[in-house]
Amino acid sequence: MTTGATTFSAESFIRPAITRMQAYTPIAPFNVLSEQCGLPPEQIIKLDANENPYGPSPQAAMALAQYPCPHIYPDPEARDLRRALSQYTGLPADYLQVGNGADELISLIVSLFIEPGDVMLNCPPTFGMYAVEADIRAANLVNVPRRPDFSLDVAAIIAAVKRHRPKLLFITAPNNPDGSTPAPAALERLLALPVALVVDEAYAEFCGHSFIDWVVRYPNLMVLRTFSKWAGLAGLRVGYGAFPPDVMAQLWKLKPPYNVNAPAQAAALASLRDADYLLQNVAKIRAARDRFLRDVAHIPWLKSFPSQTNFVLCRVLDRPARRVKDHLAAQGIFVRHYAAANLHNYLRISIGTPPQMKQVLQGLQSHEI
Ligand SMILES: Cc1ncc(COP(=O)(O)O)c(C=O)c1O
Structure with missing residues (x-):
């Protein structure tokens, strides 16, 4: 841009290490997801960032x-x-x-x-x-x-x-x-x-x-x-x-x-x-995770990986993972999709409450995917 006698190009002053970088894609908040799928924020099941479905103590x-x-x-x-x-x-x-x-x-x-x-x-x-x-x-x-x-x-x-x-x-x-x-x-x-x-x-x-x-x-x-x-x-x-x-x-x-x-x-x-209370929620999430792992084992086109966390990684075997993600998103269920070379066609699903996980399972079992 030229202003009077001064010519300033930010890119030529900014460190090349930064201008060369790919921008990081952060996950979207509730209101943006809500706009995306046309459902009110309270109906969104947000399982894309490994957050805690029970909230704070x-x-x-x-x-x-x-x-x-x-x-x-x-x-x-x-x-x-x-x-x-x-x-x-x-x-x-x-x-x-x-x-x-x-x-x-x-x-x-x-x-x-x-x-x-x-x-x-x-x-x-x-x-x-x-x-x-x-x-x-x-x-x-x-x-x-x-x-x-x-x-x-x-x-x-x-x-x-x-x-x-x-x-x-x-x-x-x-x-x-x-x-x-x-x-x-x-x-x-x-x-x-x-x-x-x-x-x-x-x-x-x-x-x-x-x-x-x-x-x-x-x-x-x-x-x-x-x-x-x-x-x-x-x-x-x-x-x-x-x-x-x-x-x-x-x-x-x-x-x-x-x-x-x-x-x-x-x-x-x-x-x-209040750690005892919070650790009870952790125990509930672990139980919901193990239940979810047992349930997804019956879905032949998903290969899940054992997890010691509050999320489960699944490889989508015979269809585009993106399509599965979009199908869930249309119902207000948001999961993380990976397409990188070392994680091609994978989904990562954070563990929510048991009713939320039931909805995820129903979404995955749909014949429309
Ligand atoms: C492995 C790992 N480290 C660090 C973080 C970031 O933690 P924080 O929210 O405390 O910045 C995350 C968040 O997802 C994570 O998965």
């Missing part, structure tokens, strides 16, 4: 409704929340940092370790934000694909570490989108490598297994968690992570002071006080 909802001082900045050290997380995780509070969702901690970790050209290892198919953050930092992202059953190819990761000398390796446990989790022995082998290892445990509560207490033993291990899934606070953006002391000291410098807003800290704190 009543105590968290009350903490939000009654939050007394939005005019005061939040505690930049989130002291009360980190103390409560220390009790919840069994780790000293000094090891724990909070973030604006686990997403922000992923971003901060990549900023902490990666300069342009540094190597970062990723094991796709997996959560997309690791690659996005790597691209933003102009990292040299090396992919070590998972095996056909989505398990980690540990030998290939070890070979890639020797060959490429990466600084950072992301492992999701359990993995999104398939729901499998690595065996402790596999992780031990990875932790013996000269690389900083991030284990993303966004779905830990559904899996019932965690590596978070290993952080005190391994100086190269970081573990991420979130309140988005088990605690039903996805909209508030509260995540946390466990970091070894040497990493933590540097992370404090990078963390924006007020990254987790005050009502979100209060709601997360209330969720931890």
